[in-house]
Amino acid sequence: xxxxxxxxxxxxxxxxxxxxxxxxxxxxxxxxxxxxxxxxxxxxxxxxxxxxxxxxxxxxxxxxxxxxxxxxxxxxxxxxxxxxxxxxxxxxxxxxxxxxxxxxxxxxxxxxxxxxxxxxxxxxxxxxxxxxxxxxxxxxxxxxxxxxxxxxxxxxxxxxxxxxxxxxx
Amino acid sequence: xxxxxxxxxxxxxxxxxxxxxxxxxxxxxxxxxxxxxxxxxxxxxxxxxxxxxxxxxxxxxxxxxxxxxxxxxxxxxxxxxxxxxxxxxxxxxxxxxxxxxxxxxxxxxxxxxxxxxxxxxxxxxxxxxxxxxxxxxxxxxxxxxxxxxxxxxxxxxxxxxxxxxxxxxxxxxxxxxxxxxxxxxxxxxxxxxxxxxxxxxxxxxxxxxxxxxxxxxxxxxxxxxxxxxxxxxxxxxxxxxxxxxxxxxxxxxxxxxxxxxxxxxxxxxxxxxxx
Numbered sequence: 155x156x157x158x159x160x161x162x163x164x165x166x167x168x169x170x171x172x173x174x175x176x177x178x179x180x181x182x183x184x185x186x187x188x189x190x191x192x193x194x195x196x197x198x199x200x201x202x203x204x205x206x207x208x209x210x211x212x213x214x215x216x217x218x219x220x221x222x223x224x225x226x227x228x229x230x231x232x233x234x235x236x237x238x239x240x241x242x243x244x245x246x247x248x249x250x251x252x253x254x255x256x257x258x259x260x261x262x263x264x265x266x267x268x269x270x271x272x273x274x275x276x277x278x279x280x281x282x283x284x285x286x287x288x289x290x291x292x293x294x295x296x297x298x299x300x301x302x303x304x305x306x307x308x309x310x311x312x313x314x315x316x317x318x319x320x321x322x323x
Numbered sequence: 324x325x326x327x328x329x330x331x332x333x334x335x336x337x338x339x340x341x342x343x344x345x346x347x348x349x350x351x352x353x354x355x356x357x358x359x360x361x362x363x364x365x366x367x368x369x370x371x372x373x374x375x376x377x378x379x380x381x382x383x384x385x386x387x388x389x390x391x392x393x394x395x396x397x398x399x400x401x402x403x404x405x406x407x408x409x410x411x412x413x414x415x416x417x418x419x420x421x422x423x424x425x426x427x428x429x430x431x432x433x434x435x436x437x438x439x440x441x442x443x444x445x446x447x448x449x450x451x452x453x454x455x456x457x458x459x460x461x462x463x464x465x466x467x468x469x470x471x472x473x474x475x476x477x478x479x480x481x482x483x484x485x486x487x488x489x490x491x492x493x494x495x496x497x498x499x500x501x502x503x504x505x506x507x508x509x510x511x512x513x514x515x516x517x518x519x520x521x522x523x524x525x526x527x528x529x530x531x532x533x534x535x536x537x538x539x540x541x542x543x544x545x546x547x548x549x550x551x552x553x554x555x556x557x558x559x560x561x562x563x564x565x566x567x568x569x570x571x572x573x574x575x576x577x578x579x580x581x582x583x584x585x586x587x588x589x590x591x592x593x594x595x596x597x598x
Contacts, residue, residue, distance in 0.1 A: 172451070172460070176450040182527065183454050184450070186452070186453075186454075220487060221502070223348045223349060224348045224349040267453075271501075274353040275353075276455070276501045276523065277501045277524055283526070286526040287455070
């Protein structure tokens with residue numbers, strides 16, 4: 155896949171995440187579309203594409219959020235790598251696989267972010283973080299994994315088909 | 324034969340180098356920075372027109388939906404407001420007479436105006452993509468004369484201050500943002516005693532700590548900005564205390580403050596600029 159396709163796959167959800175989803179917040183929480191896409195993409199495409207998507211997505215998230223640069227690069231890079239590693243081990247047509255993986259990924263990424271922020275002196279109450287951020291976020295991701303996974307699968311299949319047709323011509 | 328092994332090794336070395344660079348970046352960016360990195364600035368400048376475009380589409384759709392849903396109510400409200408406007412026109416002419424009289428008296432007494440502040444209206448176009456940070460992107464920047472640390476308010480009270488300013492947009496750090504350095508001083512309206520307010524703690528609240536042990540906090544206390552504040556004009560409403568915690572011996576206190584502004588519904592803000 156070309157680099158600009160990766161960029162488009164990251165920037166479009168990022169804009170939707172920052173502009174549209176605040177209007178659709180669930181218990182005050184906005185879903186992390188980049189995380190969803192990274193895991194689904196890794197699961198569909200393998201280790202390297204998953205890793206690249208995670209690093210690029212994490213970089214864009216970090217640049218847009220004005221926080222500590224690098225947290226999302228590490229978290230999403232690792233998740234993309236992990237999801238890509240599982241690509242050949244699991245049956246991809248079964249929706250339960252991306253759903254479970256996204257849930258585990260969300261918990262790991264959020265806990266990692268929480269620990270780093272805490273280490274750098276951010277004042278976040280753990281119980282409040284657990285009840286007001288992590289649980290609603292898992293619930294939101296549970297609702298969105300299906301549409302994102304199938305949308306991405308269809309989109310990637312369409313792109314590959316077009317590439318094949320282009321190569322034949 | 325050795326090629327895959329070498330390739331794997333190069334890949335792993337690249338990953339380790341990237342990890343080290345990112346860790347260094349984390350330490351660097353965790354400090355309170357006067358200026359953003361060039362890459363951050365460029366990324367935000369590129370992202371802004373797309374965010375604004377999507378914002379206008381979203382606003383158009385939500386506004387149209389709301390208008391269709393509330394058409395009947397709007398008609399009744401419209402009639403009611405027409406009546407109120409005709410009453411207010413009379414009041415306004417009386418107020419203008421009073422204003423003119425006030426100005427004449429001020430001139431006679433050579434009284435200096437107490438509020439040399441100007442409000443710049445701005446619109447919220449995007450929010451922080453993470454759920455831990457509490458920042459907003461607004462549609463005006465250094466081109467409209469905005470600079471870092473200018474106070475941001477709404478009609479309900481204080482919202483925060485400007486964190487980063489780009490030419491066409493700016494980022495507002497809200498009172499509830501939990502990063503270190505996001506703190507202000509305030510006074511209890513009831514006693515005029517000094518307290519310190521820190522962003523964070525429980526989600527959607529701020530942490531309040533008294534300036535010394537003699538200061539006692541109570542649930543329901545309203546907190547205002549203090550005259551000793553670096554960036555904020557005094558006597559702006561910050562919020563009210565909703566919960567007070569005491570140490571086992573009862574000497575030390577800390578409290579949670581609910582900001583006067585509802586940040587989840589915020590759409591329009593004012594940046595306070597000195598005239």
